[in-house]
Amino acid sequence: MTAMTAMTGATGMTGITRRSFGTMAAAAALAAPATLSAQGAPRLVVVGGGFGGASAARFARIQYPQLDVTLIEPQGKFITCPYGNLLLAGRRTLPQITHSYDGLVKRGVKHVRDTAVAIDPAARTVRLAGGERVGYDKLILSPGIAIRWGGIAGYDEAAAETFPHAWLDADGAQISLLRRQLEDMPDGGVVGFAIPDNPYRCPPGPYERISMVASYLKKAKPRSKILALDAKDQFSKQGLFQDGWKELYGDMVEWVPLGKDGKVVRVDLKEKVFETEFGNRHKVDVGNVIPPQSAAKIAIDAGLANESGWVPITTRTFEAQKAPHIHVIGDATIAAPMPKSGYIANNTSKQAVAAAAAALEGKPAPADPVYFNTCFSHVGDDYGISVINIFRPTDTGFQDTPGGVSPRGPLSERREQRRLEALHADTWYASITEDAFS
Amino acid sequence: MNASTLCQVRSRLPLLAVAALLAGAAVASPSGAQSPEQRPEPHPGPPLIAQACAGCHGQAGAGGGSVPRIAGHNRDLFIAQWKAFRDKQRPAIIMDRVAPGYTDAEVALLADYFSKLK
Numbered sequence: 001m002t003a004m005t006a007m008t009g010a011t012g013m014t015g016i017t018r019r020s021f022g023t024m025a026a027a028a029a030l031a032a033p034a035t036l037s038a039q040g041a042p043r044l045v046v047v048g049g050g051f052g053g054a055s056a057a058r059f060a061r062i063q064y065p066q067l068d069v070t071l072i073e074p075q076g077k078f079i080t081c082p083y084g085n086l087l088l089a090g091r092r093t094l095p096q097i098t099h100s101y102d103g104l105v106k107r108g109v110k111h112v113r114d115t116a117v118a119i120d121p122a123a124r125t126v127r128l129a130g131g132e133r134v135g136y137d138k139l140i141l142s143p144g145i146a147i148r149w150g151g152i153a154g155y156d157e158a159a160a161e162t163f164p165h166a167w168l169d170a171d172g173a174q175i176s177l178l179r180r181q182l183e184d185m186p187d188g189g190v191v192g193f194a195i196p197d198n199p200y201r202c203p204p205g206p207y208e209r210i211s212m213v214a215s216y217l218k219k220a221k222p223r224s225k226i227l228a229l230d231a232k233d234q235f236s237k238q239g240l241f242q243d244g245w246k247e248l249y250g251d252m253v254e255w256v257p258l259g260k261d262g263k264v265v266r267v268d269l270k271e272k273v274f275e276t277e278f279g280n281r282h283k284v285d286v287g288n289v290i291p292p293q294s295a296a297k298i299a300i301d302a303g304l305a306n307e308s309g310w311v312p313i314t315t316r317t318f319e320a321q322k323a324p325h326i327h328v329i330g331d332a333t334i335a336a337p338m339p340k341s342g343y344i345a346n347n348t349s350k351q352a353v354a355a356a357a358a359a360l361e362g363k364p365a366p367a368d369p370v371y372f373n374t375c376f377s378h379v380g381d382d383y384g385i386s387v388i389n390i391f392r393p394t395d396t397g398f399q400d401t402p403g404g405v406s407p408r409g410p411l412s413e414r415r416e417q418r419r420l421e422a423l424h425a426d427t428w429y430a431s432i433t434e435d436a437f438s
Numbered sequence: 439m440n441a442s443t444l445c446q447v448r449s450r451l452p453l454l455a456v457a458a459l460l461a462g463a464a465v466a467s468p469s470g471a472q473s474p475e476q477r478p479e480p481h482p483g484p485p486l487i488a489q490a491c492a493g494c495h496g497q498a499g500a501g502g503g504s505v506p507r508i509a510g511h512n513r514d515l516f517i518a519q520w521k522a523f524r525d526k527q528r529p530a531i532i533m534d535r536v537a538p539g540y541t542d543a544e545v546a547l548l549a550d551y552f553s554k555l556k
Binding site for chain 1: 504
């Protein structure tokens with residue numbers, strides 16, 4: 001999905017290839033006490049190698065070469081959520097949205113390939129799955145999201161093999177499964193979507209996904225239908241998406257808002273049914289359940305989240321309100337009206353690093369930061385749309401200066417706008433991944 | 439200190455020294471172990487406000503793909519074009535919606551930075 005933030009880096013992943021630290025355990029137990037050594041370089045530790053964490057590590061090496069930068073991330077490479085939807089339309093392949101950390105390592109980032117499982121804010125250490133502890137002077141925590149399993153009755157990790165979420169996908173297995181299911185579906189089938197209420201990762205992501213599935217079905221299985229069941233009444237770039245669906249796909253897409261019983265509360269795997277709040281049962285042939293979410297487990301376990309399941313932060317430094325020296329960035333944070341997007345994670349990561357670096361020198365965070373976001377979405381071939389926002393921190397939140405959405409209007413009048421936005425989206429993807437991973 | 443550093447540390451230090459460390463002997467953190475004069479200085483770098491431009495305009499405003507280069511753009515022209523975007527006097531796909539969100543002072547900062555790049 002175009003605007004979507006990086007998948008969770010360090011946490012909650014399975015099938016991890018972990019470099020064995022074996023004999024290092026004893027030495028790692030030394031992890032220097034969390035005080036800044038008079039002689040040692042200050043230690044900036046980044047947890048999570050998604051858009052937020054990778055951008056932070058890269059920026060820190062470029063801008064603050066005096067820092068010792070470590071990235072804790074179990075994966076050797078990162079599969080972006082942005083542009084993942086294009087796989088469903090057959091427009092991209094997995095290798096085309098996969099980025100290695102080699103560029104960061106060449107810049108001097110120490111990549112520790114293990115999973116961060118716990119944080120001790122008092123001792124200023126991160127504990128790894130292997131048992132070692134990594135000490136920090138400042139921690140940048142970019143943990144991403146976790147799925148609230150059970151938030152929809154019957155939807156657990158096993159159910160994701162029947163109804164993939166493809167929303168948190170370290171190895172690309174989930175998006176690949178969804179693609180395969182679409183390929184195997186007979187023409188005339190129903191593709192169901194269960195879409196969550198706010199807040200969740202990548203607000204326009206579900207709707208770009210609907211668009212890319214429709215694009216595939218129109219070419220390969222034109223008698224098929226899309227039934228999008230939504231737990232809310234309004235969504236990002238709604239008018240533009242709905243215009244596009246009608247123009248490109250006729251009546252293939254049916255979107256059902258909350259007010260018309262769109263909230264899926266239960267899934268029936270055996271019957272392949274999505275059941276809504278008022279008991280309507282919708283049989284689907286392929287089902288994509290985008291479940292309710294929270295901040296990743298490590299943030300919650302460390303006591304950084306509040307009762308909402310997300311992490312409150314200080315708006316100018318991104319320091320967790322509940323613990324000093326831990327700057328939390330990306331989708332795990334409470335930063336509305338800023339969206340949980342890769343672009344926001346990318347450019348707020350720099351303020352967080354700058355604030356951390358300044359604090360190490362006993363200086364205040366840079367004043368008057370401006371955060372910028374464009375969420376591009378693909379609606380069809382040569383058909384891109386966007387929304388632009390500029391944000392400034394206040395003492396209590398973020399002030400939004402909306403730049404607005406792409407102009408509406410019939411395709412006959414807007415063809416060039418849509419075509420160029422699709423091209424600009426491709427350029428954005430190339431640029432933002434370079435700014436995070438190169 | 440982190441695990442990677444420790445790998446180096448362990449290979450550098452004789453086992454006895456490691457044992458001493460384990461015993462809690464007061465030893466300066468070996469992480470990097472740079473003296474202050476050896477420590478690299480912070481990079482002057484682009485102002486933070488210009489960082490977001492890299493999301494589309496590439497590293498140091500180099501442009502790429504469908505998005506134009508802005509590095510080395512004449513300062514006054516940069517400001518004039520920005521105002522034209524803001525006032526909807528210059529047709530645009532994206533920038534007409536970006537431009538109104540920045541103050542004159544912020545635009546001046548951006549113009550200063552990008553105009554000085556080669």
